[in-house]
Amino acid sequence: MRQSLTGLRAIAATGAALALSAGIILSANAQSAAPAPAPAPAPAARAGGAGPSLTKQAIETRKAAYALIGNYFRQLGAVAKGTAPYDEADATKRIARIAFLSSLPGEAFPDVSNVGEPDTKAKADVWTNRADFDKRLKDFQAHAAALVQVNATEKGATDGFKAAVVALGEDCKGCHDTYKVK
Numbered sequence: 092m093r094q095s096l097t098g099l100r101a102i103a104a105t106g107a108a109l110a111l112s113a114g115i116i117l118s119a120n121a122q123s124a125a126p127a128p129a130p131a132p133a134p135a136a137r138a139g140g141a142g143p144s145l146t147k148q149a150i151e152t153r154k155a156a157y158a159l160i161g162n163y164f165r166q167l168g169a170v171a172k173g174t175a176p177y178d179e180a181d182a183t184k185r186i187a188r189i190a191f192l193s194s195l196p197g198e199a200f201p202d203v204s205n206v207g208e209p210d211t212k213a214k215a216d217v218w219t220n221r222a223d224f225d226k227r228l229k230d231f232q233a234h235a236a237a238l239v240q241v242n243a244t245e246k247g248a249t250d251g252f253k254a255a256v257v258a259l260g261e262d263c264k265g266c267h268d269t270y271k272v273k
């Protein structure tokens with residue numbers, strides 16, 4: 092408990108608003124007789140608007156989402172090329188995750204996150220060609236949803252499955268060629 096309070100105070104030192112919200116948590120914890128559950132300084136900090144800046148949060152969110160999308164997609168690409176066998180359970184899991192993850196980047200490109208390298212590989216064109224970029228985000232989601240459907244009905248590396256994977260892969264490449272620093 093003492094350690095977590097110390098931790099809270101250390102984090103609180105990063106900003107006045109955070110110090111205030113941490114203080115509220117500290118006094119709330121001090122008043123409760125039962126041992127406090129896992130300390131929750133970070134969510135409280137974010138809810139209060141302190142903690143990592145909006146810029147940093149947005150960049151971290153999209154990088155994390157894309158990194159996971161990349162991890163889950165790689166094997167599907169290999170299956171579509173015929174260099175890896177199709178496994179229904181594995182493919183279904185990967186595709187479901189990609190479909191969910193495809194919804195995250197859309198909220199992770201606020202204007203304040205147009206800061207260029209070294210913090211982000213997103214080119215400034217994302218914000219100057221916003222309508223085109225948003226359309227690519229939408230197409231990507233639509234193609235991910237289509238792949239969910241195709242996989243559910245075909246349950247195999249059919250031509251339809253391969254075409255749906257290729258369509259998704261073309262979204263990655265098309266967007267990266269235009270909007271991502273190499």
Ligand code: HEC
Nearest residue numbers: 154157158160161164211212213227228231262263266271
């Ligand atoms: C609508 C545009 C768009 C689409 C579609 C897209 N990406 Fe990206 N991707 C980006 C941008 C922009 C970045 C750079 C993000 C940054 O650095 O802030 C990125 C970054 C990445 C990264 C690096 C993440 C990191 O760790 O920094 C990977 C991996 C990646 N994308 C994989 C994929 C894969 C795989 C697909 C398709 C299945 C895909 N992306 C689809 C725009 C897109």
